[in-house]
Amino acid sequence: GQQLNQSPQSMFIQEGEDVSMNCTSSSIFNTWLWYKQDPGEGPVLLIALYKAGELTSNGRLTAQFGITRKDSFLNISASIPSDVGIYFCAGLVTGSARQLTFGSGTQLTVLP
Amino acid sequence: DSGVTQTPKHLITATGQRVTLRCSPRSGDLSVYWYQQSLDQGLQFLIQYYNGEERAKGNILERFSAQQFPDLHSELNLSSLELGDSALYFCASTPGSLSYEQYFGPGTRLTVT
Numbered sequence: 724g725q726q727l728n729q730s731p732q733s734m735f736i737q738e739g740e741d742v743s744m745n746c747t748s749s750s751i752f753n754t755w756l757w758y759k760q761d762p763g764e765g766p767v768l769l770i771a772l773y774k775a776g777e778l779t780s781n782g783r784l785t786a787q788f789g790i791t792r793k794d795s796f797l798n799i800s801a802s803i804p805s806d807v808g809i810y811f812c813a814g815l816v817t818g819s820a821r822q823l824t825f826g827s828g829t830q831l832t833v834l835p
Numbered sequence: 836d837s838g839v840t841q842t843p844k845h846l847i848t849a850t851g852q853r854v855t856l857r858c859s860p861r862s863g864d865l866s867v868y869w870y871q872q873s874l875d876q877g878l879q880f881l882i883q884y885y886n887g888e889e890r891a892k893g894n895i896l897e898r899f900s901a902q903q904f905p906d907l908h909s910e911l912n913l914s915s916l917e918l919g920d921s922a923l924y925f926c927a928s929t930p931g932s933l934s935y936e937q938y939f940g941p942g943t944r945l946t947v948t
């Protein structure tokens with residue numbers, strides 16, 4: 724099956740700093756999704772990308788669908804304490820079933 | 836709040852037992868997906884139902900089964916439970932056959948002792 728490599732595994736940053744994380748795959752994906760998960764909660768959809776090269780923003784979050792269709796990036800600008808959590812990328816190959824393949828997650832800690 | 840509801844929130848049971856997890860999708864959503872999240876394996880897709888019919892299977896054990904009812908709620912049945920089945924179980928739903936954006940419920944934390 725498809726494998727997603729997400730990096731970094733964890734990040735410790737100062738409040739106000741920008742953050743960047745990425746996912747790469749050996750397979751081509753038609754859709755990239757970015758989710759955030761708080762402890763004990765379900766993943767919350769942040770951004771969805773459907774087209775190679777697409778750049779989409781959601782407030783301080785910006786995500787890009789890589790041109791090769793094998794990678795995606797998420798940037799968070801001017802981090803704040805509530806940005807703490809685990810960020811997951813997820814990729815989808817169009818087919819008869821919409822099975823998401825998830826990355827292993829990036830644990831973000833924002834220091835005051 | 837995603838609009839997807841799951842019950843119970845927490846479940847503690849013994850090895851060998853059987854449990855049922857329940858999920859209600861967002862209003863109007865026809866597809867329900869089940870995922871298992873454990874510390875060492877991340878989010879793993881288990882099974883998908885669309886409008887009452889099984890659509891896809893992932894890494895679901897034979898001891899596990901699911902169904903989707905006419906009112907579109909879904910149940911995940913886990914039997915002959917083992918310690919390794921302890922995990923968070925999430926369901927997600929999508930609006931229809933053409934939408935890829937899955938909305939997750941709050942999850943059920945299953946602890947097998």
